[in-house]
Amino acid sequence: MSDVDIKALVFDVFGTVVDWRTSIAQEASILLGKKGFDLDWLKFAELWRAKYQPAMEQVRTGKRGYVRLDILHMENLMEVLEKFSVGGLSSAELENLNKAWHRLQPWPDSVSGLKRLKNKFIIGTMSNGNVALMVNMAKHSDLPWDVILGAEPAQAYKPDPKTYLTGVEWLGLKPDEVLMCAAHNNDLLAAKAQGLKTAFIARPTEYGEYQSLDIKAEHKFDYISTDMNDLAGQLGC
Amino acid sequence: MSDVDIKALVFDVFGTVVDWRTSIAQEASILLGKKGFDLDWLKFAELWRAKYQPAMEQVRTGKRGYVRLDILHMENLMEVLEKFSVGGLSSAELENLNKAWHRLQPWPDSVSGLKRLKNKFIIGTMSNGNVALMVNMAKHSDLPWDVILGAEPAQAYKPDPKTYLTGVEWLGLKPDEVLMCAAHNNDLLAAKAQGLKTAFIARPTEYGEYQSLDIKAEHKFDYISTDMNDLAGQLGC
Numbered sequence: 001m002s003d004v005d006i007k008a009l010v011f012d013v014f015g016t017v018v019d020w021r022t023s024i025a026q027e028a029s030i031l032l033g034k035k036g037f038d039l040d041w042l043k044f045a046e047l048w049r050a051k052y053q054p055a056m057e058q059v060r061t062g063k064r065g066y067v068r069l070d071i072l073h074m075e076n077l078m079e080v081l082e083k084f085s086v087g088g089l090s091s092a093e094l095e096n097l098n099k100a101w102h103r104l105q106p107w108p109d110s111v112s113g114l115k116r117l118k119n120k121f122i123i124g125t126m127s128n129g130n131v132a133l134m135v136n137m138a139k140h141s142d143l144p145w146d147v148i149l150g151a152e153p154a155q156a157y158k159p160d161p162k163t164y165l166t167g168v169e170w171l172g173l174k175p176d177e178v179l180m181c182a183a184h185n186n187d188l189l190a191a192k193a194q195g196l197k198t199a200f201i202a203r204p205t206e207y208g209e210y211q212s213l214d215i216k217a218e219h220k221f222d223y224i225s226t227d228m229n230d231l232a233g234q235l236g237c
Numbered sequence: 238m239s240d241v242d243i244k245a246l247v248f249d250v251f252g253t254v255v256d257w258r259t260s261i262a263q264e265a266s267i268l269l270g271k272k273g274f275d276l277d278w279l280k281f282a283e284l285w286r287a288k289y290q291p292a293m294e295q296v297r298t299g300k301r302g303y304v305r306l307d308i309l310h311m312e313n314l315m316e317v318l319e320k321f322s323v324g325g326l327s328s329a330e331l332e333n334l335n336k337a338w339h340r341l342q343p344w345p346d347s348v349s350g351l352k353r354l355k356n357k358f359i360i361g362t363m364s365n366g367n368v369a370l371m372v373n374m375a376k377h378s379d380l381p382w383d384v385i386l387g388a389e390p391a392q393a394y395k396p397d398p399k400t401y402l403t404g405v406e407w408l409g410l411k412p413d414e415v416l417m418c419a420a421h422n423n424d425l426l427a428a429k430a431q432g433l434k435t436a437f438i439a440r441p442t443e444y445g446e447y448q449s450l451d452i453k454a455e456h457k458f459d460y461i462s463t464d465m466n467d468l469a470g471q472l473g474c
Contacts, residue, residue: 132409172369
């Protein structure tokens with residue numbers, strides 16, 4: 001398809017731009033390892049992440065008003081620590097561990113690909129992470145965003161249409177001038193339903209070698225790419 | 238003072254980072270000059286800008302809900318064009334002229350100073366300009382913002398406290414960890430009243446050679462600087 005009308009690219013971040021699974025496992029192993037704990041760190045990361053969707057669902061369904069992801073992450077962390085029988089952490093240690101989400105490592109192609117894309121397009125986040133989380137991660141991992149959009153600006157969690165549409169509106173664009181980029185089929189379907197263009201970026205090891213979902217694009221998207229540099233190439237960057 | 242606790246710098250943009258007066262005059266002279274108009278272009282820019290505060294005051298006082306600055310700028314433009322007896326513009330020409338605010342030129346020290354500051358701090362906008370305006374200006378003029386804050390995120394116009402405080406909250410910081418940087422005494426006083434730290438950046442020719450206000454810092458601010466690089470130096474960047 002032609003890319004002449006695309007003005008901005010917005011990105012899912014957890015999984016699409018950064019590798020939360022090994023980043024969280026590594027951070028947890030360092031921070032909890034110092035305290036003498038020896039866990040299955042990848043499992044720890046996966047269980048923490050497993051509580052992410054159910055926590056946001058409380059907000060999506062209106063059972064709870066919007067609360068930023070940092071707070072949901074902390075609530076989920078307390079549950080995961082209990083499950084792993086980890087106790088005795090100070091509030092500063094808990095806070096630091098929770099902020100591991102602010103220090104996630106990019107996939108190897110993310111920074112170079114985003115820098116190429118930024119030369120031609122506005123690039124922004126369209127993540128469920130809150131603004132501070134996104135900004136701190138960008139500073140930590142050299143992610144060159146032009147703008148932070150997503151859950152906190154919209155006070156809603158993807159795939160709530162409000163999330164995508166607030167971002168589009170704040171950019172002063174029409175939905176079909178914005179390309180939603182994600183490694184998750186459902187995220188793209190939800191964006192597509194609101195009129196955004198869509199790009200699948202394959203991250204088939206996001207959940208490790210036994211990943212069963214989102215191995216590949218399962219629907220008709222405008223672009224289907226193997227990584228961020230492949231997408232940059234397809235978009236003429 | 239010590240800068241050890243400052244985590245983020247937020248900036249007024251019109252006047253502090255960019256020179257709206259000569260930028261607007263130049264854009265208007267090109268766009269309206271092509272149509273055969275010959276006006277006092279600096280006067281045109283000044284009169285357009287003169288309608289800025291009264292337009293926002295309607296929102297601040299609650300007479301009108303939040304509307305983004307692009308819309309206020311367009312309403313004000315129509316009045317200024319009428320005053321200068323300029324007619325016959327197409328809607329595309331009006332839109333392009335209104336978007337001159339998205340293409341303002343930085344002061345000569347702004348880009349180099351901001352890049353130095355960005356190495357050590359989060360840097361963001363705290364402007365009454367809307368998000369699209371700020372993002373497009375950043376792309377046009379190489380302004381390296383980490384985050385766009387200010388009026389549209391807060392749905393309020395400075396000096397409404399909500400504007401500053403929403404930005405601080407979204408950064409996940411305390412007010413005194415955020416340094417408000419501006420060329421306008423009143424903007425800094427309002428930020429200071431909300432607990433932010435303050436830096437005056439002198440722009441004594443913002444309104445031309447006969448400027449009467451904001452020639453210098455008139456209150457006790459944490460930093461008083463002659464330009465963006467002076468501020469960077471004072472902050473150890």
